[in-house]
Amino acid sequence: MNKTRIFAGIALGILMTLSQAVSVLAAGSTLNGCLDSVEGNAIAGWAWDAAAPETAQTVSVTITNRSTKETAAVLTAEANEYREDLAQKGMGGGYFGFHVTVDWESFPEAAYQISLSVSGTAVAKPLYHSTGSGEHLIPLGVFKTTAYCPCYSCSEGWGRHTSSGKMAAANHTVAVDPRVIPIGSRLLIDGTEYVAEDIGGGVKGHHIDIFFNTHGETRAHGTRNSEVFLIQ
Ligand SMILES: [Zn+2]
Numbered sequence: 001m002n003k004t005r006i007f008a009g010i011a012l013g014i015l016m017t018l019s020q021a022v023s024v025l026a027a028g029s030t031l032n033g034c035l036d037s038v039e040g041n042a043i044a045g046w047a048w049d050a051a052a053p054e055t056a057q058t059v060s061v062t063i064t065n066r067s068t069k070e071t072a073a074v075l076t077a078e079a080n081e082y083r084e085d086l087a088q089k090g091m092g093g094g095y096f097g098f099h100v101t102v103d104w105e106s107f108p109e110a111a112y113q114i115s116l117s118v119s120g121t122a123v124a125k126p127l128y129h130s131t132g133s134g135e136h137l138i139p140l141g142v143f144k145t146t147a148y149c150p151c152y153s154c155s156e157g158w159g160r161h162t163s164s165g166k167m168a169a170a171n172h173t174v175a176v177d178p179r180v181i182p183i184g185s186r187l188l189i190d191g192t193e194y195v196a197e198d199i200g201g202g203v204k205g206h207h208i209d210i211f212f213n214t215h216g217e218t219r220a221h222g223t224r225n226s227e228v229f230l231i232q
Contacts, residue, residue: 029121029123030049030050030051030052031047031048031049031050031057031118031121031123032047032048032049032050032091032123033045033046033047033048033057033059033079033116033118033123033124034046034047034116034124035061035114035115035116035124035125035126035127037127038102038114038127038129041101041102041103041104042099042100042101042102043061043075043099043100043101043102043114043127044097044098044099045059045061045079045097045098045099045116045124046079046083046086046096046097046098047059047079047096047098047116047118047123047124048079048086048091048092048096049118053091053092054092054093056078056079056080056095056096057078057079057096057118058076058077058078058079058118058119059076059077059078059079059098059116059117059118059123060074060075060076060116060117060118061074061075061076061077061100061114061115061116062074062114062115062116062117063075063102063107063112063113063114064112064113064115065107065108065110065111065112066110066111066112066113066128066135067110067111067135068110072107072112073102073107075100075101075102076100077098077099077100078098079096079097079098080095080096080097080098081095081096081097081098081099082094082095082097083095083096083097104129104131105131107131108131109131109132109133110130110131110135111128111129111130111135111136111137111231112128112129112130112131113126113127113128113191114126114127114128114129125227126191128188128229135231135232136231136232137188137229137230137231137232138229138230138232139227139228139229140181140187140228140229140230141206141227141228142206142225142226142227142228143189143206143207143208143225143226143227143228144206144207144208144223144224144225145189145207145208145209145210145221145223145224145225145226146207146208146209146210146218146221146222146223147209147210147211147212147217147218147219147221147222148175148200148209148210148211148212148218149211149212149213149214149215149217149218150168150213151215153215154215154218162175162197162198163175163183163197163198163199164183164184164197164198166197166198168197168198168211169211170211170212170213170217171192171194172194172195172211173194173195173197173198173210173211174187174189174194174195174196174197174198174208174209174210174211175196175198175199175200175203175208175209175211176196176198176199176203176208176209177199177203177204177205177207178196178199180205180206181196181208181230182196183196183197183199184196184197185230186230186231186232187208187228187229187230187231188228188229188231189208189210189226189227189228189229190226193231194210198211208226208228
């Protein structure tokens with residue numbers, strides 16, 4: 001590669017980074033929010049709209065059974081409780097916290113996803129909670145996720161053959177560093193359940209490579225940071 005082409009490549013890289021940043025801003029709403037915790041029967045969080053910085057938002061907390069996908073409950077609350085941390089972040093007067101109460105005992109034993117929305121728009125990453133002996137989700141932290149497909153440049157001729165002997169399948173197979181995540185582990189990443197059944201030379205530490213059917217999909221995925229849960 002000559003110097004001109006290297007420079008063009010760097011310039012293109014910078015342009016792509018800039019256009020990604022702009023598209024994230026364009027797609028982003030002025031709504032912010034967070035589900036902070038599930039403690040006993042209380043779910044706490046906050047919501048705030050930068051476009052209406054003194055207005056309390058009505059939030060909906062939706063609890064979905066992870067196995068059956070059924071909605072177990074929808075709870076609404078006014079996000080109008082004072083929180084010093086929000087005031088310090090410059091969010092109006094800081095009166096944007098909320099909590100809702102859930103009677104977990106009345107739910108069947110299962111793993112539940114808890115989502116937060118304002119006027120139908122999701123505003124925070126979901127939380128997970130298990131009742132009784134239901135499936136448990138153990139947070140493993142934030143991992144870098146990349147994507148690969150059966151093409152030669154991704155899989156060097158291995159196609160769908162994984163190191164575990166299983167044939168790779170989309171929405172199912174991921175490659176991991178087996179020193180961090182044992183092969184065979186079930187993982188929840190951005191709402192999809194995967195199985196660790198491959199390894200990769202470049203997959204080290206807190207990095208997960210997600211299998212897709214086509215190279216276009218791997219490009220669309222790019223590199224992300226995602227919270228990963230171990231399903232047990
Ligand atoms: Zn590929």
